[in-house]
Amino acid sequence: MSWPTDSELTAIKEAVSKMTGRDTGEVRVVVAPYRICPLGAHIDHQGGAVSAMTINKGILLGFIPSGDTQVQLRSAQFEGEVCFRVDEIQHPIGVANKNGASKDKSIWGTYARGALYALQTSKKNLKQGIVGCISGSDGLDSSGLSSSAAVGVAYLLALENANELTVSPTENIEYDRLIENGYLGLRNGILDQSAILLSSFGCLTYMNCKTMDHKLVRAPEFKKPFRILLAFSGLRQALTTNPGYNLRVAECQEAAKVLLTASGNSELEPTLCNVEHAVYEAHMHELKPVLARRAEHYFSENMRVTKGLEAWASGNLEEFGKLISASGLSSIENYECGAEPLIQLYKILLKAPGVYGARFSGAGFRGCCLAFVDAEEAEAAASYVKDEYEKAQPEFAKKLNGGKPVLICEAGDSARVL
Template sequence: MNFEQIFNASPKVQASAPGRVNLLGEHTDYNDGFVLPTAISQQTTVSMVPSPNDRHHFYSVELEEQVDIRLTDPTPKGFSSYVYGCLKVLAQAGYTVPPLNIFVTSSVPIGSGLSSSAALEVATLRSLRSLLDLDLDDVRIAQLGQQAEIQYAGVACGIMDQMASSLADLQHMLFLDTRSLDRQLLPFPTNAEMIVMDSGVPRTLATSGYNQRRAECEEAAQQLGVKALRDITDLQAIVHLSDPLRQRSRHVITENDRVLRARSANLSAIEFGELMNASHASLRDDYEVSVPALDSLVNLLQSTPNVFGARLTGAGFGGACVALVAAGKGDAIAHEVLARYQATGHTGQIFVPS
């Protein structure tokens, strides 16, 4: 189905935004920490035109789902909660949002930890910026998208996903200080490329342990007398915490250190890969967000020649893995590992190279 078939009209504006994969810095963004994502080639595209009546009409091509709603109605479920949230936060910011026909199509995988929700939010807000001629820069777009997800999709997310979707590109890693929003585009390690593979285990952040992990970090920060765990850099400072707060804090402290090490030195691909391996171990053991299928896929990747490092990416509880591999070897390695992974009874698929 296309826009004209659904709405009997042509779109007035269209905007896109990419998904992202995070190379280092997992579960650090809502702790005011440091992250290192990059964009992926898969994108979400949002087209729109003013509605002929007093309702908003949202349509998702991939879900074959339509929602008709007013902004005074309760928050809807599913994909429309993100679109609805974007309209609501704009209205709360003082902008006039007329009823709209909104058409969504996306190649960003859903439920794989590649920020399909952030891509939807950023694409929606970019389209609204164009349609309504709004004075919003790309950082403000990201901030509004984050608020839409927190307030209307029920996920207490950090700012990383929206900033990556709004500001990252395919050629660089985006170093981001999530407290100050200071950022820097960094080159990939030389003679290396990345692959991204899905574990076949979907995850939904609002129903996973994501919000619980965030609450645990906030409790740990409170007990330590700091605004956020980003303010703790010495592991000795957390020895008096009881588990799981000590475990959660240890992951955040060491993960922030890994991102800063990746930023501060021109690391070789081997050194960068070692940081990725250590990150996965920390996410598995201290943060407890991995699952057996993710561990199996990561282990296969890490044990494959010409793979420098691999880890889960995204919030965990399922979803995807990212690996840094020798340049020119990505496609062959991804297909080899997928065959071995599927031979163990899992499904899975390759996202990058696409």
Template sequence: MGGIMKKQDLSQIITAFQTQFNTRPSDMFFSPGRVNLIGEHTDYNGGHVFPITLTLGTYGVARRRKDQLVRLYSLNFPELGVISFEISDTTKLPEHNWANFVKGVIKSLTELGYVIDYGFDLAIDGDIPIAAGLSSSASLELLIGVVIQRLFDFKIPRLQLVMAGHQAENDFIGVNTGLMDQFSVGFGAPNTAIFLDTNTLGYRLVPVILHDYEIIIMNTNKPRSLVTSKYNERVRETQQALQALQTELPIESLGDIDMTTFTSHQKLIKDPLLLKRARHAVSENQRTIKAVKQLAQGDLIEFGMLLNQSHASLRDDYDVTGIELDTLVTAAQEFPGVLGARMTGAGFGGCAIALVPKKSRARFEQQVGARFHQVVGYDASFYDVEIGPGAQWIGPVKD
């Protein structure tokens, strides 16, 4: 799965660009996907998250135009052909059209005061499984950000690019995500995880040293159809629980309290369902803080136990796992030598991760895969993880 995409793969995008647009691109770009090690559904609750950026991602080649036209082509959606619109056109295209992400980012950057007065041609190709919870959308948003930054020679602070991507996702696409995905795609670095306080945006890079272990991503291959409605529902439920606690506690988010404070005030939350949702948000935040400490100290056994506890909380208190994720995670946890496993991402399908002994990888994938197929009736996919860089310009296209 190597580092940045191999040159011949980029040549495929360059060829597609030339075929579709009848001209050569000037620049090459890469933007990674991400996976969250721990800290799930905490980002919109003012808690901590601990993501890594993958060497899977979105690749793009682009060229600035002399007129107002934007032309887009994706090798992932060739049936859509070339999508064209004027740079000033912010009307939303029919749902599930990836061009809406481009429009959303252009709109956000324009509102920040950047004058984008010419169009551009852009061809992209991604190797992140779509709808797997590995942030293909944030990857695309930040790719568009670095493309615009380069083509128009803007000096855009990285946090502004992150915010523009986040605003596009929330206001233009209409999904109420927290900031984690865009932040990790923007600030990722090789062999490190980002310990981010989503409340203050204070962060630090923590080296990921796993010795004889590796992180394996396990994809249920279940399309996450429920995810937007259920996601927005969880946002609402935790907000309601927070409001109940705020009647006595001077807090701005569930990330502001520890478990002791939560337990002594939980009677304020009258609805047992809302109580469970809030308990997950508070306990997951505390687990994340602890997990970062354990990883930094090299205590992989304790780190793995916290991954297991995280999954149990997401299953029992937050109710976002489902048969596919639970089957994968349980099979992984029962495999000899595995230190921990949990679902990652929004849930309801998508992916899980496991901390697996390197020497057992092939046997792990075979056994866990067989168990999953037996229960669910189709195959899971497995990816080994390399932690790569954040969104970036790769270089000029050579003639």
């Protein structure tokens, strides 16, 4: 495995050693990789099928059990120090703010408190905190690679390890969902944390987000090795303050409600996974145009996931790539997400040498696009994308601030404590 490197591990251990005065040999390190979602975009919150894998970049959290109830955290990327106790009762952010609860000056500390909230809500008994330092792969926050989920998973694993708790990956998927849905009030699904916790090197992770069933699909040896390109847009914040994440979830639910009512199943929860494909085909004409597009994305994306697993299992990268590109197009046309710079970047990637397929990484309102590429042509593809994007979006290209506009990555492994 190419990540974390020895130098990265040494740096995070030395940071914790300076905080605590303890030897670097006593420092434990959580490795929480970022994820990509080749297929299964925007359907996890509807109980759809998704595929994912991790990459060789992510979050490192060095820590030592505190020996008392205190949590003390620093960040390699952000200023300030986060301090609280594990015996403090945590409330969802909205509730805490209404009650006039004190806020950390360091906003990055919310995920640490959220991890404590999730464990408290799940009746886990925490007797000691941690002293630690967290660090993310340079420049990859806000990139659509699930850095927030990786951070949440890292804090969960550290607190559990410090308290000698035995927790399964599927339990931690639920705990990380509690951080994001319960504590932070987000309406995202479970794709991100599932990929981070369940992936295995060399495998494509499949998950049914309705049943929580999952499996690892190992490919036979490919005819040619591949790499994963991450092409950055320079957009670190959405161009609008309300890009519509929650609105699209609501539209999917409304589409499900119409279809279930039309088929005499109105008592079922209005999520699209409860709508049989035959019901969709029989009643799709009853949907308003916007709702019809959302439903079409859901059902077609589910089909692409199934076909993608077959292509991966047979070692057919060409077919796998075509499905990824089709997913990207449906995200634009049917789910109607994606800022213009990201859409242009997606189109540029499709023309790059050696690229099998491309799509947004994340929702497409900021961050980057991903592509699967022939390993031998990865450098040429990266150079092509850099040059073409500078022509198409010179202002956003400048915002990359000297960072690499395109990263060449490899597949990663699951989150773990070293």
